[in-house]
Amino acid sequence: MKKILLVLLLTSGIYAANHIVDQKGKTFIPHTLKVSVGDTITFKNSDPFAHNAYTDNEANEFDIGMQSPGQNIKIKVKAQSSFNVECAIHPNMLLEVTVE
Amino acid sequence: MRNFLSIILLATLLFSSDAQFEMGKKIYKTSCVSCHGAKGSSDTDTSLIVEPRVLSKTILTQEQSYQVIKKGAHYWGASTDIMPAFESVYSQKELYSVAYYISKAFNEKIKQKISKLYFQSENIFKDKQDEILKRGEKVYKKNCSLCHGIEANGDGKANNNPAISIYPYALNKTLLDEKQIFLYAKYGGKYWGSDRDAMPSWSKKYDDFTLKSVAKYINDSFIKKR
Numbered sequence: 526m527k528k529i530l531l532v533l534l535l536t537s538g539i540y541a542a543n544h545i546v547d548q549k550g551k552t553f554i555p556h557t558l559k560v561s562v563g564d565t566i567t568f569k570n571s572d573p574f575a576h577n578a579y580t581d582n583e584a585n586e587f588d589i590g591m592q593s594p595g596q597n598i599k600i601k602v603k604a605q606s607s608f609n610v611e612c613a614i615h616p617n618m619l620l621e622v623t624v625e
Numbered sequence: 626m627r628n629f630l631s632i633i634l635l636a637t638l639l640f641s642s643d644a645q646f647e648m649g650k651k652i653y654k655t656s657c658v659s660c661h662g663a664k665g666s667s668d669t670d671t672s673l674i675v676e677p678r679v680l681s682k683t684i685l686t687q688e689q690s691y692q693v694i695k696k697g698a699h700y701w702g703a704s705t706d707i708m709p710a711f712e713s714v715y716s717q718k719e720l721y722s723v724a725y726y727i728s729k730a731f732n733e734k735i736k737q738k739i740s741k742l743y744f745q746s747e748n749i750f751k752d753k754q755d756e757i758l759k760r761g762e763k764v765y766k767k768n769c770s771l772c773h774g775i776e777a778n779g780d781g782k783a784n785n786n787p788a789i790s791i792y793p794y795a796l797n798k799t800l801l802d803e804k805q806i807f808l809y810a811k812y813g814g815k816y817w818g819s820d821r822d823a824m825p826s827w828s829k830k831y832d833d834f835t836l837k838s839v840a841k842y843i844n845d846s847f848i849k850k851r
Contacts, residue, residue, distance in 0.1 A: 574790035575783040577771060591771070591782045594790070614771050614783055616830035 543567055543599070546610075546620060548576045548592075553610065553620035560602050561625055567599045568592065575614065582608030585624070649726025652719055656711065657727075665731035667818075675707045681731040682818030684739065684809060689800045691724035702798035704779050743804045746811070747833035749841070761842025764835060768827075769810075769843075777847040791823045797847040807833075807840035 541563040547554040549571040560566065568578050570592045579588035584604035592598055602624055610620035654663075662668045665680030685693065693701055695717075697710030711720060728735070749757055766775065772793035774780040779795035801809065809817055811833070813826030827836060 573787075575771075575786040577783070591786055593786050611830075613768050616768075616825050616827050 551615045557621045577613040580608045645722045649722035679818035684817040687728035702795040704792045749837045757838045761838035803844040
């Protein structure tokens with residue numbers, strides 16, 4: 526039983542998906558996303574100025590900090606709790622993440 | 626006799642206003658129109674390069690405009706010195722006449738507009754002063770400081786990321802009063818004539834109470850103390 530659990534634990538990362546979200550024209554592209562627990566989201570910055578993506582959702586809380594143009598930053602989805610991502614610099618940016 | 630003197634005084638005042646307007650108009654055509662346009666709408670060839678303020682939308686009052694024309698925008702917190710100081714070029718009377726002309730020609734009702742927009746907005750209750758400042762500080766540090774800097778020096782982390790990507794004001798030097806700061810944050814730079822549109826409108830993110838709290842925090846922490 527323990528071996529089965531160990532194998533499942535080790536292989537769970539293989540099935541986790543990486544989702545790419547771009548930030549361009551002060552917009553998240555795409556602006557909606559469906560993910561699973563364990564998946565990762567890579568935030569790209571294709572704008573010529575900085576962004577600062579974050580969420581206040583307690584279960585999946587993150588703040589990637591100041592993200593330079595051209596920089597990619599990855600976060601992991603930790604819990605089964607859908608959340609919104611915003612940018613601390615550009616208030617009209619919104620990404621709706623549904624955790625399935 | 627009194628009526629005669631009143632008429633003379635009134636005529637003098639009117640003549641002075643007309644003379645002031647004409648003086649300002651002449652100087653505006655010489656020194657300002659190439660960037661700001663004949664109608665203050667900044668629809669000029671140079672606007673593609675220097676991105677001048679649309680004067681017909683500016684939040685600045687006549688007196689504030691005079692100060693910017695006199696000392697230049699950088700003196701009052703702008704991160705660049707594209708809007709130069711004219712105090713060494715024109716006399717005080719001439720500078721004042723330009724501000725007068727701009728006010729009368731393009732933006733005469735700005736004070737009424739500021740009052741109307743401000744008093745239409747949600748009130749801050751006087752008995753929640755501590756809460757107001759705490760809330761303002763929290764939002765300022767979370768959002769505004771990223772561009773404007775923790776000490777409102779215009780040196781936020783986003784400012785040099787990369788360099789010259791945004792142009793945040795050093796709020797500790799601003800001419801704006803607390804009401805104007807609130808309205809600027811609420812409606813954003815483009816509404817108030819900034820072509821760059823770098824300063825966003827925060828009205829969708831925060832309610833009037835919060836934005837007034839931020840304006841109060843900025844005013845009390847950085848402007849009053851200078």
